Amino acid sequence: MISRSCAGLLRPHKMSLGRACGPARCTVPNQWARRSSASTEPLQPDSEGRTAGAPSPQKHIPFTSEKYPNMKRDTRFSQLNSRHVQYFKDLLGGGSAVIDGVSVDASADLEPFNSDWMRKYKGHTKLVIKPASTEEISQALKYCNDNMLAVVPQGGNTGLVGGSVPVYDEIVLSTSRINTIRSFDPVAGTLVVDAGCILESVDQFLADKGYIFPLDLGAKGSCQIGGNVATNAGGLRLLRYGSLHGNVLGLEVVLPDGTIMDDLTTLRKNNTGYDLKQLFIGGEGTLGIITGVSILCPQRSQAVNVAFFALESFEKVQHAYREAKQQLSEILSAFELMDGRSQDLVHNVTNKKRPLEGDHPFYCLIETSGSNAEHDKEKLHQFLEHVMSEEIVSDGTLADNASQMQSLWSWREGITECLGHWGGVYKYDVSIPLSDLYELVEDTRARLSSAGLVGDTNEHPVVAVVGYGHMGDSNLHLNVATRRFDKAVEEKLEPFVYEWIAKRNGSISAEHGLGLQKKPYIGYSRSETMIRLMKQIKELFDPRGIMNPYKYI
């Protein structure tokens, strides 16, 4: 029980917000919930294709249609009229179910549905519908399909690539009113929930039963399970529990023509035909709307330990990772990478005492989660002794209590916020084969340095080029901290970074998806054959193209 509460202390709401991708991604869904009524303290908007690290004064959000003048509204779609609105009022009962931008002054009400929490994308929707059941979603979608009304499914609206907000006048279909936990089998650990359930609420429900949701991410206080599955969210628990493609057991989906596809099995094994649900996992709402999710939940670990150590090269980081997998295997729950420059910046900004003496080119944070605190600590001690005696690791420390764990995690979690200290940050969230992972940072740094763009003085736009991320998932965050956004920097970065990734068969989107932002770049990660097949799948499930148009592929 002591250990369980440590885990709780280790990830209080505020702490955990930043862990996945730093504050930019993570704090805002909650700020956004406030902002949607009071509109205070928005985040700093940022240059195309990147997110900025630190809050800044409020700013007008430009319409996406203005930011992308070459994109045009699809004229096949109908314009919303009063007859349509009346249909939805009749179907859904009006009131909270329908926000009618036609008949009432809805500017205050529609704003949170029209724009994303990064304040980067803004649509022109005049109608948000909030059906209260799968059946209502079915009828609503059928009507949209029959009447050529485009639809954007929206969960917690915490995405990072503009996938959950309209571009033009698409109707927003919010899943927030279908939010019941349908069933939980405490023996098998199988959970069935409505798509609109909030991740954190579900995880709390499971915690009371000794189970854990196999996904955790910073936006958990706002994001919905349906959206998590639709975007194939990765998050903090992937190293230990694997991806949603393995954990989701079944889905209930409403197809664009209103057909309800009931594949909501709770079986762990079911080899009867093509595994269609997989297409909707990461389908970003372009094939249908997920209304129910069945998922396998593991036991919650009773013990958590954290270690932090310094290494002299990326080769040694790889070596340490290999040793950690070998010696800690079944209890290893996080292996996070931070380069020396990122830690220098955190130190410069926070002025906190460093966990280890001296300067080192790399640092790693290891977390273990198991069923016996003493066993796990013993394994961690043995591991640290081994890697230090073998000179794989130069120095290391092991947290003795929850507050020390929290303090060690802050050196990883604090990076994104600190990077924003000087101004804007160019951020790339990519996946690269492990052996090449850090080379992208070195090559990018060399490229910007040789162009004279990096330096300690104000005439240099770039403060530092740093790398950190989820080593265990081959997921790198390449970040370029700047004093100001600068065209010269951007030209050096793109398409260089995408081409570099494509050459190593990496992914331009490790976990954030395509949405609107990365749609043009899919060719860097997928072949023409794959893209053609994807388009055929889209055509098959959504022949009229009403689902989340202008995005994805």
Add this chain to the structure above:
Amino acid sequence: MISRSCAGLLRPHKMSLGRACGPARCTVPNQWARRSSASTEPLQPDSEGRTAGAPSPQKHIPFTSEKYPNMKRDTRFSQLNSRHVQYFKDLLGGGSAVIDGVSVDASADLEPFNSDWMRKYKGHTKLVIKPASTEEISQALKYCNDNMLAVVPQGGNTGLVGGSVPVYDEIVLSTSRINTIRSFDPVAGTLVVDAGCILESVDQFLADKGYIFPLDLGAKGSCQIGGNVATNAGGLRLLRYGSLHGNVLGLEVVLPDGTIMDDLTTLRKNNTGYDLKQLFIGGEGTLGIITGVSILCPQRSQAVNVAFFALESFEKVQHAYREAKQQLSEILSAFELMDGRSQDLVHNVTNKKRPLEGDHPFYCLIETSGSNAEHDKEKLHQFLEHVMSEEIVSDGTLADNASQMQSLWSWREGITECLGHWGGVYKYDVSIPLSDLYELVEDTRARLSSAGLVGDTNEHPVVAVVGYGHMGDSNLHLNVATRRFDKAVEEKLEPFVYEWIAKRNGSISAEHGLGLQKKPYIGYSRSETMIRLMKQIKELFDPRGIMNPYKYI
């Protein structure tokens, strides 16, 4: 190191053969390899839709086309002619690449490709092609597609549902000549192999590097990775490592028109479009031929422990399973269920000393695999003390050494073979929500008993109705041991069993797939909507229908 070798002793080839589904499934691929040249000791053939448990004298295999007289050869397909054969000889170089049933007496050579190891299905192919590269497979398939020649992809031909042998004169495309390990990243644990690699060879390759293939099954000495993926094989390691849908990172697939779909990424995270590879996992070769597989491999456990215990009710079994997950969580690698009757039969046949005193209605076997033998044993001891003091478990024992482990496992592994002692066995491999799992056995037993079909004397066809299986995967083996196959028994069993499963939203095929055998029954596990969508997917990828016809859906 001691523990590692224990694991080896625990699963020598002969022992592990039976574990997945007993000897019927498991020993034969190796016998078959012998039989293909010498034709000795075939298995007992069995009644439709079931496999028999024990070997019997050799018997002629009837043609599938004769067993299913209502099924007709699709007349859209071309008849093989000498021009076709010449094309393949030119393409593949003749010799081992082509077995030409037209120009040579090929009865001896074609037999192993025309029939399955259970000697249940037999086709009429006149041509087997064995391309040596993905490029050759691409050209061969394109030619077949252009010339309307039907194709059956064949790996190790160890399937259980007739999926890998032709029905009529389909060309067999064997993947056995593409069998290279393409790459292994010892840091990330990502392995890329040709589809034709044998599972056991790959696992041995990984063992030498401290890794493990996340799938293990009885036929490992013959089955190929491509076939494993195409059938979404479940096997022995699913409880611990999850399904292939979560572990496969990428695939290379040749589509029916010869297009090579290169999705052979080694990335753990890649959110760039629909996850198309998932359709081929469990697609049973009906959409294309898998030629390459990229998969994430976990560390090999250094310590293995086994416990065996008795329980007084299925409620207590569920309770024990829940406790095991809680207390052993990260080290739990098997939780196998055996009912008392199954253990009685094993005892009657083998006359071995039972592991525990007295008769109990249920027994369970627990295996743990971890990185520290002492820690794991301590956890197991604590677990056993707890469940015994709480009277969840009536009695239990913990293996002290490898030979004791092997002995305990034999009470689970020996079941299938012993069931065949009296004659034939009706076998169902199904998946049911855990709380209802054993009820199917009770209901089936009551049904057969009330019809007067079960008894100790020869006038009763049924010896016993038993249940056992992978508790951790909700995967039950319902077995009806008989003195003889009997129409009255069959009529009581079907469609009763399928209907019973359908009512509980279970699966009629937990891990064996559909193939030819279960094609008619998919409606018991899938809705019309799902089946319609599956047919559309098939039409999209294989518009001319040349891939593995007459099967699946």
